[in-house]
Amino acid sequence: MLPRLRRFAHGLAANRADADDLTQLTLERALRARLQWQEGTRLDAWLFRIMRNCWIDTIRSRTRTGRILASEEAGEHVGHDPQAQMDARIDLERLMRSMDQLPAEQREVVALVLIEGFGYRETAELLELPIGTVSSRLVRGRTALLALVNEG
Amino acid sequence: MTDEEAVFAYIDGELHGEERTRIEAAIAADPALQAMVAEHRALAARLHGTFSAAFGMPEPTATLAEGAAEPNVVSLAEAHSRRQPPRPFRAVPRWATMAATLVAGIIGGVVVSGGDRGPVSERGGQLVASGRFALALDTQLASTQSATAPVRVGLTFRNHDGSICRSFAAEAVEGVACREGKAWQLQGLLAREHVGTGTGDYRLAASDATANLVDRLIVGDAMDQTEERAALAAGWARSKGR
Numbered sequence: 291m292l293p294r295l296r297r298f299a300h301g302l303a304a305n306r307a308d309a310d311d312l313t314q315l316t317l318e319r320a321l322r323a324r325l326q327w328q329e330g331t332r333l334d335a336w337l338f339r340i341m342r343n344c345w346i347d348t349i350r351s352r353t354r355t356g357r358i359l360a361s362e363e364a365g366e367h368v369g370h371d372p373q374a375q376m377d378a379r380i381d382l383e384r385l386m387r388s389m390d391q392l393p394a395e396q397r398e399v400v401a402l403v404l405i406e407g408f409g410y411r412e413t414a415e416l417l418e419l420p421i422g423t424v425s426s427r428l429v430r431g432r433t434a435l436l437a438l439v440n441e442g
Numbered sequence: 443m444t445d446e447e448a449v450f451a452y453i454d455g456e457l458h459g460e461e462r463t464r465i466e467a468a469i470a471a472d473p474a475l476q477a478m479v480a481e482h483r484a485l486a487a488r489l490h491g492t493f494s495a496a497f498g499m500p501e502p503t504a505t506l507a508e509g510a511a512e513p514n515v516v517s518l519a520e521a522h523s524r525r526q527p528p529r530p531f532r533a534v535p536r537w538a539t540m541a542a543t544l545v546a547g548i549i550g551g552v553v554v555s556g557g558d559r560g561p562v563s564e565r566g567g568q569l570v571a572s573g574r575f576a577l578a579l580d581t582q583l584a585s586t587q588s589a590t591a592p593v594r595v596g597l598t599f600r601n602h603d604g605s606i607c608r609s610f611a612a613e614a615v616e617g618v619a620c621r622e623g624k625a626w627q628l629q630g631l632l633a634r635e636h637v638g639t640g641t642g643d644y645r646l647a648a649s650d651a652t653a654n655l656v657d658r659l660i661v662g663d664a665m666d667q668t669e670e671r672a673a674l675a676a677g678w679a680r681s682k683g684r
Contacts, residue, residue: 293497293498294497296497297493297494297496297497300493300496300497301493378492378495378496378573378574379496381488381492382492382493382495382496385488385489385492385493400489403454404454404485404486404489404490405489405490405493405494407490409454409456410451410454410456422443425443425447425450425451426444426447428450428454429446429447429450432450432482432485432486435485436481436482436485439485439488
């Protein structure tokens, strides 16, 4: 389950450091709230929902305290000879930067469906949204993302 | 659901029955739509593949880590033909394990940074592309791939039983893989000469050995841009009626 949580965190967060913080925060919150998990319900959906709420909280507090500094990681690898073993990592960071330019409401849907492989209905339940909203946000999000990926 | 949403729902495997048939027909009749579907399939595969690979999932753990570096050139097809056919009751033919060790040795030092995942893994006694090899074979089109892509796809063609095969080259290795189910089964993997010159030679034409392998496998002509794109849109499915 931890790899899946880390993967989802990287789908949401702006950079790897934030994603690790988000994973940590989620695990802490889940441990505190562990008695609220109901046996027989999906643990993954419950954890993903906690992570998503943590992420929204983080975004809100950042908006209040002003725009965060540009990620140190953005550009960290610019100018490096792309060593083969670094490619996967570099591609991950490149995709994260593109994802980061999507509005939060599109980004979470893209992360849940395209990265995590949740179905539309599962995603709608997890986010407590109508399925039509999930579907339309997904179209906008992935179309914008494709353009961002192609230009980057 | 709008038609646009329905096309995406189709890509995501969310459509069933009549609606699915209707969208399939619409895509089949419209090359522009096919291109769009192909692009979005590639994006989805890249997203899932890249994020998954970063956390070591969901590729099966390859048992390739122990191979010591071997400077030999190894062709799996040759290794295969030189040996007796594997006995049916043996789950993993010995040649596959042996070749895997050699391949792992070659790739190990150059491509893989260590750990439990790599560009090749073993599945049901066969070597299949995984990690970034699988990603490139799944998503890259020869006509649109970046000049600096770490894995370059060369020719795409069909073999005797209609399966799609693709030749590819990375910095240290090149080879041919054919689609079997949802995997790219390696037909041959060769160490490239001039490794480490740093001149990006691997972007040039493949070696004679790979060309020979292609010659041995190919039935009909190699695919052009349009056919390659349609094949991607169809999920690299085997052609029907062969």
